Amino acid sequence: MIKVEGVTKSFGDHTVLRGLDLEVPTGSITVIIGRSGGGKSVFLRHLIGLVRPDAGRILVDGVDVARLGGRALDDIRRRFGVVFQGGALFDSMTCGENVAFPLREKLRLPRTEIAKRVDAALAQVGLEGVERKYPAEVSGGMRKRVAIARALVTEPEIVFFDEPTTGLDPVLVNTIHHLIADLHRRHRFTAIMVSHEIPEIFQIADLVGMLYEGRIVEIGPPASIEASANRIVRQFIRGEPEAAQ
Amino acid sequence: MTGSTAPTLLRPFDLLGGWAIRLVASLGRFGSFLGEAFVTMLTPPLKFWAFVDRINFIGYRSLLIILLTGTFTGMVLGLQIFLTLSRFGSEAFLGPAVALSIIRELGPVLAALMVTGRAGSALTAEIGIMRITEQIDALTVMALNPMRYLVAPSIFAGILTFPLMTAMFDVIGIFGGYLVGVELLGLSAGTYFGEMQSFVDMGDVMLGFWKSVSFGIIVTWVCTYKGFHVGHGAEGVARATTQAVVMSSVLILVWDYFLGTVLP
Secondary structure, three states, X not given: OEXXXXXXXXXXXXXXXXXXXXXXXXXXXXXXXXOOOOOHHHHHHHHOOOOOOOEEEEEEOOEXXXXXXXXXHHHHHOOEEEEOOOOOOOOXXXXXXXXXXXXXXXHOOOHHXXXXXXXXXXXXXXXXXXXXXXXXXXXXXXXXXXXXXXXHOOOOOEEEEEOOOOOOOHHHHHHHHHXXXXXXXXXXXXXXXXXXXXXXXXXXXXXXXXXXOOEEEXXXXXXXXXXXXXXXXXXXXXXXXXXXO | OOOOOOOHHHHHHHHHHHHHHHHHXXXXXXXXXXXXXXXXXXOOOOOHXXXXXXXXHHHHHHHHHHHHHHHHHHHHHHHHHHHHHHHOOOHXXXXXXHHHHHHHHHHHHHHHHHHHHHHHHHHHHHHHXXXXXXXXXXXXXXXXXXXXXXXXXXXXXXXXXXXXXXXHHHHHHHHHHHHHHXXXXXXXXXXXXXXXXXXXXXXXXXXXXXXXXXXXXXXXXXXXXXXXXXXXXXXXXXXXXXXXXXXXXXXXXXXXXXXXXXXX
């Protein structure tokens, strides 16, 4: 269980998060939606310990990530997998080396075992034969899939997705969403995803939370969010222009 | 950043104070970055292949520019010093004059400036791009220390390669002076090298060595720091790269003067 309590964060005069509360049940896919520049990615960076909150707690199985540092933080991060917005693949390495990297450096597995796991990880995201290609030599959709393979290859308990479908065409968006749902069914990890792919994201989410002005203004199953009476939520999921407010 | 709340008359002092605090804080970050890099360097595991890659990146790929600038620096020195010495009938001292100028001063400084321009800027740009594309964050969330993978191998490689490149610059520079002084202007080879042996001692070589080691640390420290703390987007990387080259070059010259006065 991940529990976020009263997280507040400001950068200078600009307050991004204003006492954000959230509960993420173990094994669920929880999607945070909200407007661009609304603090979704900043919130995700808090969860993985890249940014510290000014106030509030981020509890992962009762341990406050925001108060951890050094080895204790590294220990908890070993349970995480992260898919960054742009993939964050190491461009000096081939796709195969990217997927192998956490196995070699984090888990220190023998070479034969690494090769076996890399092949399996790339196969399960539908990418065979790209091991020797560099990230710059494959398409945007393939890069995202390599990033997902890299995040999942160590079999993490919690996986964070930061807008994993940004910049992809609608077919690829659905392909990636179904891939995530399929991998989730097989591995049963807890997934927290930041996205603004409405309404496609509703097909795979267990819970959807709307982030607005630094707070989660509504959270619930996709059906309840779609039927929400909250004006802000309705405006966002229908894509109504601001002038219509 | 919060705006100034001081009365109008005190505002300049308020701004100056704020600037001083920011300067001290950034110097503190700069210093602790080097401290952390050294601690990482001295604690296992050493990322051996990352270290070899950095030697290739900083050292081997800079060889051509070092050999080229070394040759022409020696040739220019040979020509100018010969013309000056010939006014006093002291052409015999061309060898020691060229050798001392290069070994004590020009070798370490020019080699460091050349490597800053070629490898230092590329180092900043490479790490900067890794920062803005979240590759450094990816390392961090894998519970792997980016200092160990990116910074420590670069500084270690700088300590190793700068003295080697300076030695090559020295040798090829002295040979450049020989080309002009002996082959073109007619000084005897025995006089050129014989007088050099009489006037150049180990202290001169060691001065150049310590300068090159410290320049290796300065350049890799500044360039990795600037890459690590890059601003946003392509403009941020461009600005960091320029700052890294300018700051490294200025620090090389300031530190060169300081070492020249402290060391024998």
